[in-house]
Amino acid sequence: MRRAWAWMAVAIVTALAIDGVAVAAPYTPADDSAVLERLPEAVDPALAELKRMRVALRINPNDLNHATRLARRCIEAARETGDPRFLGQAQAALAPWWAAADPPAVALLLRATVKQSQHDFSGALADLDHLLAVRAGDGQALLTRATILTVLGRYADAQRDCAKLLRLASGLVTTTCVAGASSLNGDAAGAYRGLVQALARANDSTGTRTWALTLAAEIAARRGDAAAADIHFRDALALDPRDAYLVAAYADFLLNEARARDVASLLADSAKNDALLLRLTLAERSLPDKRSEFADHRRDLTDRFAAARRRGDTVHLREEARFRLDVENDIPAALALAKANWNVQREPADLRILAAAARASGDSDARRIVTEWLASTRLEDVTVVASTQRRAP
Amino acid sequence: MRRLILMLLCVAFATPAWAHKSSDAYLTIERDGMNISGRWDIALRDLDLALGLDANGDGQVTWGEVRARQDAIAALAAARLALSSGGEKCAMRYNGLQIDTHTDGAYAVLALAGSCKHASPTVAIEYSLLFDVDPQHRGLLNYIEDGQSRSAVFSADRSRQVVGGDMGGPLTQFAAYVHEGVWHIWLGFDHILFLVSLLLPAVLVRRDGRWKGAASFQDAFWDVARIVTAFTLAHSITLTVAALGIVSLPSRWVESAIALSVVLAALNNIFPVVARGRWIAAFAFGLLHGFGFAGALADLGLPAGSLALSLAGFNVGVELGQLVIVAAFLPVAFSLRSTWAYRRVVLTGGSAVIVAIAGIWLVERAFDVPLFVALAAG
Numbered sequence: 176m177r178r179a180w181a182w183m184a185v186a187i188v189t190a191l192a193i194d195g196v197a198v199a200a201p202y203t204p205a206d207d208s209a210v211l212e213r214l215p216e217a218v219d220p221a222l223a224e225l226k227r228m229r230v231a232l233r234i235n236p237n238d239l240n241h242a243t244r245l246a247r248r249c250i251e252a253a254r255e256t257g258d259p260r261f262l263g264q265a266q267a268a269l270a271p272w273w274a275a276a277d278p279p280a281v282a283l284l285l286r287a288t289v290k291q292s293q294h295d296f297s298g299a300l301a302d303l304d305h306l307l308a309v310r311a312g313d314g315q316a317l318l319t320r321a322t323i324l325t326v327l328g329r330y331a332d333a334q335r336d337c338a339k340l341l342r343l344a345s346g347l348v349t350t351t352c353v354a355g356a357s358s359l360n361g362d363a364a365g366a367y368r369g370l371v372q373a374l375a376r377a378n379d380s381t382g383t384r385t386w387a388l389t390l391a392a393e394i395a396a397r398r399g400d401a402a403a404a405d406i407h408f409r410d411a412l413a414l415d416p417r418d419a420y421l422v423a424a425y426a427d428f429l430l431n432e433a434r435a436r437d438v439a440s441l442l443a444d445s446a447k448n449d450a451l452l453l454r455l456t457l458a459e460r461s462l463p464d465k466r467s468e469f470a471d472h473r474r475d476l477t478d479r480f481a482a483a484r485r486r487g488d489t490v491h492l493r494e495e496a497r498f499r500l501d502v503e504n505d506i507p508a509a510l511a512l513a514k515a516n517w518n519v520q521r522e523p524a525d526l527r528i529l530a531a532a533a534r535a536s537g538d539s540d541a542r543r544i545v546t547e548w549l550a551s552t553r554l555e556d557v558t559v560v561a562s563t564q565r566r567a568p
Numbered sequence: 569m570r571r572l573i574l575m576l577l578c579v580a581f582a583t584p585a586w587a588h589k590s591s592d593a594y595l596t597i598e599r600d601g602m603n604i605s606g607r608w609d610i611a612l613r614d615l616d617l618a619l620g621l622d623a624n625g626d627g628q629v630t631w632g633e634v635r636a637r638q639d640a641i642a643a644l645a646a647a648r649l650a651l652s653s654g655g656e657k658c659a660m661r662y663n664g665l666q667i668d669t670h671t672d673g674a675y676a677v678l679a680l681a682g683s684c685k686h687a688s689p690t691v692a693i694e695y696s697l698l699f700d701v702d703p704q705h706r707g708l709l710n711y712i713e714d715g716q717s718r719s720a721v722f723s724a725d726r727s728r729q730v731v732g733g734d735m736g737g738p739l740t741q742f743a744a745y746v747h748e749g750v751w752h753i754w755l756g757f758d759h760i761l762f763l764v765s766l767l768l769p770a771v772l773v774r775r776d777g778r779w780k781g782a783a784s785f786q787d788a789f790w791d792v793a794r795i796v797t798a799f800t801l802a803h804s805i806t807l808t809v810a811a812l813g814i815v816s817l818p819s820r821w822v823e824s825a826i827a828l829s830v831v832l833a834a835l836n837n838i839f840p841v842v843a844r845g846r847w848i849a850a851f852a853f854g855l856l857h858g859f860g861f862a863g864a865l866a867d868l869g870l871p872a873g874s875l876a877l878s879l880a881g882f883n884v885g886v887e888l889g890q891l892v893i894v895a896a897f898l899p900v901a902f903s904l905r906s907t908w909a910y911r912r913v914v915l916t917g918g919s920a921v922i923v924a925i926a927g928i929w930l931v932e933r934a935f936d937v938p939l940f941v942a943l944a945a946g
Contacts, residue, residue, distance in 0.1 A: 177726065200668070201607070201609075201666035201668040201677040202666060202667060202668070203666050203667070204631035204667055206631065207630060207631050207632030207635065208630055208631070209631045210628045210629070210630050211612055211629050211631055211634065211667055212612040212613060212616075212628070212629040212631065212673050212674045213627060213629075214613060214616060214622060214627045214628065215627075216627040217626070217627030218627075220627070223625070223627070226620075229701075259589065259590045260589075260591050260613070260614075260702065260706070263589075263590060263591060263702035263703055263704030263705060264701065264702055266615070266702075266703045266704060267700065267701050267702055267703055270700075270703070273703070293696050293704070302925060423827060439798040449589075471598060473937060475671070478671050479589065479671055482589060482592065482670075482671055482672075483589065483782060485592070485708050485719070485721070486590065486706040486721060487706070487721050487723075488590065495611060529886055539586075542624075567825055
């Protein structure tokens with residue numbers, strides 16, 4: 176059903192948008208030494224290891240140990256580089272177990288992770304349910320399931336999984352897991368307080384601290400405490416300046432604070448990551464001296480959305496809705512995309528674009544969804560609330 | 569614990585960071601009758617994944633490194649793309665290698681050319697590039713015919729697509745399927761031999777255990793008309809129910825039974841058992857032949873949007889093809905009917921040859937052994 180909605184939106188947008196996929200003219204390079212492509216390992220030499228592991232796996236594709244090690248490295252590479260090709264390669268490594276009814280736990284967990292990153296949430300949940308039915312104390316599976324349940328807006332279920340982490344993971348991991356769900360479910364103040372206290376006590380790894388700080392910043396921003404949010408975001412960025420999720424979240428915060436100039440400098444080198452390119456383009460739109468960059472990036476995004484649509488991807492509905500609304504001012508398309516996206520995932524950012532599209536279009540259906548969600552979850556988010564109160568310009 | 573943290577992050581930070589983008593290849597195929605032309609753009613990154621282009625391992629792919637693997641690239645393409653028309657594979661060639669740039673980097677551009685044995689209304693395309701090394705790969709097809717273009721997406725789950733049948737106006741489509749039907753019966757020797765076996769004695773009458781020439785053309789004509797009508801009616805029924813998926817029979821069983829029907833029809837001419845009611849045999853066995861036609865139509869593919877029109881077109885084509893055979897046969901057979909040669913050489917000898925041929929088909933089809941490939945085109 177949800178998928179059907181997504182497809183409908185894609186069909187509408189396809190009908191509305193111009194097909195931006197142009198076929199350029201092929202050429203024959205003049206010189207054998209001409210460099211045509213830089214492979215990922217040219218940027219990060221550690222990725223050359225993936226190649227060696229893949230060659231080794233080809234000799235014995237059923238080697239579970241080897242295959243899961245490669246799949247895990249591929250998933251990490253996808254996260255580090257933001258390159259979805261690595262997710263496909265992770266899936267390839269898991270091929271002997273991809274369609275299996277009862278694969279080994281380690282393969283099942285990785286399979287769920289790949290499915291989740293392809294937004295196949297129901298598939299991922301089915302795998303995790305299966306895994307946790309056999310191994311109830313698998314901390315990673317619990318954490319992954321809690322994260323997906325939070326994305327889907329099933330906060331009570333998520334919190335139940337987080338609570339089970341208490342004896343399996345550090346205090347900061349458990350607190351952050353719980354806060355992720357409870358902050359969206361009527362207890363933003365308590366979640367924030369708990370997070371700040373746990374952060375002060377904890378001695379966790381950089382990765383966990385970055386995660387916790389990012390969440391603290393997001394909660395503060397949603398509650399309208401811009402000063403605190405800014406501090407948490409900058410603390411997190413000091414720990415990991417390359418974390419794409421964090422950078423995108425900070426950019427959204429800055430855009431909301433009308434600090435377009437700061438966004439432009441934050442994202443100056445991020446044009447390759449399309450989620451970040453969208454934020455950069457949104458910033459450039461309001462900067463008179465960035466007119467030509469804005470035009471170029473707008474065209475790039477149009478091309479990339481068209482390319483995603485051609486292959487039938489529905490992973491980028493939220494970003495595309497925002498692009499249609501805030502860059503193209505194409506309100507009907509934005510509304511259709513935002514609604515379709517809401518049927519797939521329910522994070523605050525998904526509600527934000529739905530509320531913005533509802534306000535721009537005056538669509539009563541979308542408006543009703545937003546008000547009902549706010550009422551039932553008691554979500555605290557100043558941006559969404561402002562969208563529901565202001566009238567369309 | 570460290571692993572827990574690492575994994576946790578890739579879930580928690582589920583940003584749609586499709587920085588570069590997922591793997592796509594762009595396939596353009598243009599068809600003009602039996603000729604195929606087109607181009608195939610495959611990312612150098614993907615070719616490196618499948619074949620290893622970066623010979624010196626410096627993380628960069630140069631034109632020299634691509635050129636050095638030109639044969640391997642062409643071989644990969646040849647192994648991962650198959651076109652067939654009317655159930656027969658088209659011969660494909662990959663020549664020329666150029667470079668083009670897409671939003672996510674440099675692509676190898678292969679020029680492709682091919683020729684099919686039939687200009688059927690549809691082309692079946694089987695695509696399996698990269699699915700083994702990246703199941704998220706997609707092949708984006710742009711299919712062009714008669715100045716119209718159609719797009720389709722190949723994925724690991726949908727690696728075979730039939731295109732072309734629903735292009736052009738309704739009249740063009742209908743005509744295309746009529747044409748297919750005609751050719752199917754002309755090339756399907758088993759159907760022709762079955763019909764001929766039933767028609768050979770139509771210009772004769774059996775009296776006192778002996779064949780005699782029919783007294784009038786009218787008698788012969790009506791005998792032929794009864795047989796042809798019964799055969800047509802029967803195979804139209806089964807062709808329709810099979811093509812619509814209402815009934816489906818295993819093709820090996822159907823093909824074997826068709827061969828058997830030919831054997832029996834021809835044997836009946838040598839050792840007559842059924843003399844007067846041959847139209848009943850034509851109807852009964854015609855039901856079987858309809859399933860055979862449906863098999864051929866399945867190879868061709870029926871466009872979902874104009875199923876009825878295409879099905880009717882194919883059926884009309886089969887009837888037309890059959891009428892041409894009858895029209896050629898009847899006057900000649902009628903004029904020769906009273907000769908000794910017709911009764912002995914044509915009827916008995918011809919039927920014996922048909923029994924032999926169809927007997928070989930029967931063995932081949934029932935036991936799946938190729939004895940006699942050349943004539944078994946049906």
